Amino acid sequence: MNVPLTDIKVLDLSRIYAAPFGSMILGDLGADVIRIESPEGTDSMRDWAPFVDNESTYYFTANRNKRSVTLDLKTNEGKEIFLKLVEKADVVLENFKTGTLDRFGIGYKDLEKVNPAIILCSVTGYGQTGPYREEPGFDPVIQAIGGLMDITGKRDDEPTRVGVPVVDMFSSLYVAVSILAAIRQRDQGGEGQHIDISLLDVQMSSLANIASIYLMRNEVTTRIGNQHNSVVPYQVFQCSDRPMMIAVGNDAQFFKLCDLLHHPEWKSDERYQTNGARVANREDMTEKIQEIFITKSADEWFELLSSYGIPSGPVNNVEQAFNHPQVQAREMVQEISHPTLGKVRLVRNPIRFSKTPLTIHKHPPLLGEHTDIFLQEELGLSLQDIERLRSEGVI
The missing domain is CATH 3.30.1540.10 (formyl-coa transferase, domain 3)
Incomplete structure (x- = not known):
């Protein structure tokens, strides 16, 4: 059985969490997601502790169901190879600072020339426009600027960030939704387009009732710990134990x-x-x-x-949460094989299709793990060509 996106190819230039989590969702849904990384490795999340046999547990949270290909986009030949790949792709996803792809010569106008149907999704801290467009954006900073930290925590304690990168995760959901919508529009006779996702925009849209209280009543909500601002109890x-x-x-x-x-x-x-x-x-x-x-x-x-x-x-800790009978009944953990770690356990995608069930079918890839076979299959390069590119630092 085919899962929904088996005919969709995504070239994923994104790093860290905000966009990779989104491309992972697309990979879970069957898209062929190819991570394009520098031969030296551009995703610092690979270097984030804690580790299991030199593999980052953090990296594993956003990179299942993908392949990894190394390619130096700063070289002329690397750029040429990338543009050839774009010809056969549906989506390019990136989260470099605003303007970086244009400087590389692979911005939206460049991609559109080789593939008018291409969809480019750019994820940045502050978006492609506005006075902060060139500022770097990281989840806790956006939580602070976007008002989330100020409403999180106890009344008399300091503002508190949420314990997981919720802005990155919410943004990734918008990445997946917006790409699917753009594909739908294109397939109905439209064109490819450039999607501009801003972490700050996402955070502001996620203020929910807090935003509505301010916009409609001009009231600034204060943090109130685990209580609700407008509902009691x-x-x-x-309790006696927890x-x-x-x-x-x-x-x-x-x-x-x-x-x-x-x-x-x-x-x-x-x-x-x-x-x-x-x-x-x-x-x-x-x-x-x-x-x-x-x-x-x-x-x-x-x-x-x-x-x-x-x-x-x-209130469960993480161990208690995974041992919860409902979590276990829903089989939210799947064991898969990994080339260096043997068997590993990962959290499954929460989507449940009745006829096309989703599984983790690819382990989070090693750096450049699929470079050789991918370039052979996609561009017809010979082993000699690949060895030359590797010796020249292009891949």
């Missing part, structure tokens, strides 16, 4: 919680009867609930809350 409570998150999203669920906690009188108390009243009396409300939650374990509370239809869950 919607936060972490400490923390527990509950999300009481409406008054009906709150009335169920009152019954569960054996406080039916709260349902008619003006201080708690509506969500607005509970927000106004947040400290009093949460203090009373906390006194009760500390009397049982998180698992005990989960069983009770679940029986009442109230969303909740213990």
